[in-house]
Amino acid sequence: MTPIPSRGLYAITSAADTDPARLVNRVGAAIDGGAVMIQYRGKDRADGERRIAASLLLDTCRSRRVPLIVNDDPVLAAEIGADGVHVGRDDGDLRSARRIVGERCIVGVSCYDRLDLALAAAGKGATYVAFGSFFSSRTKPHAAPAPIRLLADAREKLDLPIVAIGGITARNGAALIEAGADFIAAIDGVFGGDDVEHAARGFAALFP
Numbered sequence: 001m002t003p004i005p006s007r008g009l010y011a012i013t014s015a016a017d018t019d020p021a022r023l024v025n026r027v028g029a030a031i032d033g034g035a036v037m038i039q040y041r042g043k044d045r046a047d048g049e050r051r052i053a054a055s056l057l058l059d060t061c062r063s064r065r066v067p068l069i070v071n072d073d074p075v076l077a078a079e080i081g082a083d084g085v086h087v088g089r090d091d092g093d094l095r096s097a098r099r100i101v102g103e104r105c106i107v108g109v110s111c112y113d114r115l116d117l118a119l120a121a122a123g124k125g126a127t128y129v130a131f132g133s134f135f136s137s138r139t140k141p142h143a144a145p146a147p148i149r150l151l152a153d154a155r156e157k158l159d160l161p162i163v164a165i166g167g168i169t170a171r172n173g174a175a176l177i178e179a180g181a182d183f184i185a186a187i188d189g190v191f192g193g194d195d196v197e198h199a200a201r202g203f204a205a206l207f208p
Contacts, residue, residue, distance in 0.1 A: 001104050002067040002083045004127060008036035009203040010163055010183040012071070013057075014191040015044055020053045024060050026196045031064050033200025035190070037183065039086055041071040055080050067106060074100040084108065084127065089117075094124045108163065113146035115153055122160055129158065130185065133166025134176060139187050140166070148179050155180030170202030177206055 011030040017023040027038055040057050042050045054070055058080055061068040067083035070076050074097040077085040084106025087097050098107050106127045111117040118129040131150055133143035143166060154162050164173075164181035173184045184206065190199050 002062065002065055004067060004084075004106050004161060005036040007161075007182040008184075008207050009034055009190070009200060010037045010039065010185040011035040011190045011200060012039040012165075012185055012187045013041050014187050015041065017191060018045070020049075020056050023053055024056050026191060027057055028060055028064075029196040030190050030200045031061070031066050033190075033197040034204025035066065035200050037067050037069065039069040039071055039185070040082075041187070043072050051076060051080065054082065058082055069106060069108060077101050077105070086110070086130070094121055094126060098125055113144045113150060115150060115157070118154055118158060118160075122158055126160060128161040128163055128183070129154070130163035130165055132164055132168075132185075134164055135167030135169075135172060137167040137188075138192075148175060151176060151179035151181050170199075170206065173203060173206050 017026055038061055040054050042053055054076060058068050069084045069086050070082045071086050074085045078101050085097055085101050086108040088110040094109055108128045108130060109121040109126045111129045111131055121129050131146050134146050161182040162180055163183040163185050164176040165185035168184050168186050169189050184203055190196060193199055
């Protein structure tokens with residue numbers, strides 16, 4: 001298993017990248033640009049397609065010593081030997097996910113705009129917590145807005161890595177890091193254009 005890094009860009013794959021070879025190439029470019037953690041988000045794909053894509057991504061991430069997190073599917077994460085899983089409010093119990101993937105795996109939890117969910121997740125053994133959406137997001141346009149001060153409040157009460165997500169760009173991300181975010185998670189900001197490596201470098205430059 002590749003351990004969770006201390007901070008940096010957390011790149012989340014785009015549903016638009018459906019071809020496995022293209023997906024692997026673009027994830028490799030994100031890592032070249034400075035991404036320190038990758039999440040495979042393929043919930044709209046058939047099970048077989050998801051397994052193939054996730055396995056290929058795991059090979060890429062392992063060769064570069066970057067952890068691969070599988071979104072919403074602890075069973076798939078366990079089957080391919082991924083470094084972890086990320087779960088939201090509709091993806092089952094955190095403790096159940098932990099039992100499936102094992103104690104050594106990373107288990108991240110979406111906490112939206114609620115500190116109470118993060119405190120509960122910490123008590124149940126989460127590896128990291130994620131808050132957002134901090135800005136308007138094309139991926140999840142109806143997500144509840146999260147105030148930036150939530151990051152500072154979480155930093156005071158939690159001893160876990162904190163992820164900020166939702167409409168974040170290299171231009172607006174610095175304020176989130178200053179407020180307490182350890183990781184900036186981005187989908188469209190990294191994979192929305194043709195030059196993925198350049199986009200990732202913009203995010204990576206936010207972390208001194």
